[in-house]
């Protein structure tokens with residue numbers, strides 16, 4: 235038995251080494267053969283450093299974009315997760331891929347494994363044919379009309395957030411804003427989408443808060459992930475999955491439980507879960523959603539929305555603390571608009587706050603949560619420059635963080651200048667110069683909802699309190715190095731003072 239295990243171990247090691255070097259070699263030849271400019275990765279370690287899910291990937295994308303932009307063609311070669319990908323360096327090509335010719339790039343190319351991990355069969359991961367059917371059913375949840383109906387729920391949680399600052403009514407206080415933003419966003423998404431009253435603002439140790447704080451966005455190990463990206467067929471054969479059983483069981487229990495209870499009591503409320511249950515029972519079969527689809531996708535809405543929205547809200551407070559003039563200008567707008575609406579925050583009132591929208595957009599530009607977005611070519615595609623071809627099945631990467639920080643498109647990119655999004659200036663901006671939510675039919679479905687959550691929190695707090703960076707707060711926001719998505723690494727402590735009326 236021992237001998238057998240040793241032989242098997244040796245075989246597996248040799249197999250992995252041969253496979254690794256073989257793939258690396260073929261990958262290197264891929265771009266060389268097509269004459270597309272590219273940096274050849276180190277043959278010994280390949281692109282292992284860059285491909286891991288760390289911030290190194292974001293800086294490698296930035297460096298490569300800078301190096302090859304305007305050099306030759308409209309994209310260059312890059313190696314990601316040991317796979318050759320086309321890195322777009324030209325905004326017109328980005329526009330064509332995401333919007334004009336979106337039907338030729340209708341898949342994101344994410345790994346999923348239907349047989350072993352049905353929980354990952356969600357809107358984010360599904361391939362084009364199944365994705366378009368699901369997107370058509372889910373898109374009506376996020377229209378302006380629908381969001382208008384849940385707006386009062388968001389405002390109520392904004393009021394709850396304000397209560398957390400009551401101590402500042404007497405004296406200046408120092409508060410850690412990131413944790414509060416996470417709890418606020420948790421409550422809004424849980425309440426408005428999942429139909430759950432988790433009250434994590436009042437009770438930071440509520441079951442939902444503790445579980446999602448620990449497990450949200452947690453996935454398999456980097457090595458497993460690398461294999462999934464590199465050799466998805468092999469990963470499927472090896473039954474590799476990205477969902478933790480604990481996470482799947484948790485969402486099935488809390489969301490599934492809500493659905494069963496609501497159906498039993500015929501309970502309806504002005505939230506998106508009510509609409510999802512209506513879709514489960516839709517008369518027209520083509521519009522119907524199964525129970526599994528509802529659970530899997532509402533869990534996705536939480537997972538995809540929670541961290542980016544909480545991080546952006548935190549970055550917004552941080553920047554407003556740094557830029558007191560911007561904070562004052564924003565507060566003036568909020569006060570003026572609220573006055574016109576008799577002090578009541580309504581959907582219409584928020585729509586009038588143009589400078590608020592600019593502040594949110596500028597935060598999204600400066601702090602680009604996703605460093606890149608991706609698509610896969612479903613056919614050979616001739617690009618607009620020098621007839622370079624993106625071959626069928628090639629993954630295409632659009633480095634949005636690099637674009638947001640390119641001074642050709644965003645002057646003084648490290649500065650926080652909300653007015654760069656003024657309507658008159660927008661006309662002369664390239665539509666792909668700022669893509670925090672992606673673009674085209676496969677863009678972020680929760681974009682409007684995210685902006686509402688962030689906007690309501692800013693209005694609720696800025697209308698009554700003044701925010702300053704505390705002396706304990708560093709002036710540069712660091713992000714954890716061991717993850718791709720941007721988020722504040724350290725506590726963000728702010729001084730908060732009640733405004734004199």
Ligand code: HEM
Nearest residue numbers: 358535538539542543607670671672673676677678680684
């Ligand atoms: C500030 C907050 C957010 C940011 C920066 C953000 C960003 C993004 C980006 C960059 C994409 C990929 C788009 C593309 O490939 O073109 C995406 C997709 C997606 N986002 Fe968001 N997002 C945010 C909030 C939300 C929220 C609140 C939800 C849920 C309600 C959500 C749900 C999704 C889903 C389901 C997709 C996949 C859409 C599809 O493939 O059809 N996101 N998001």
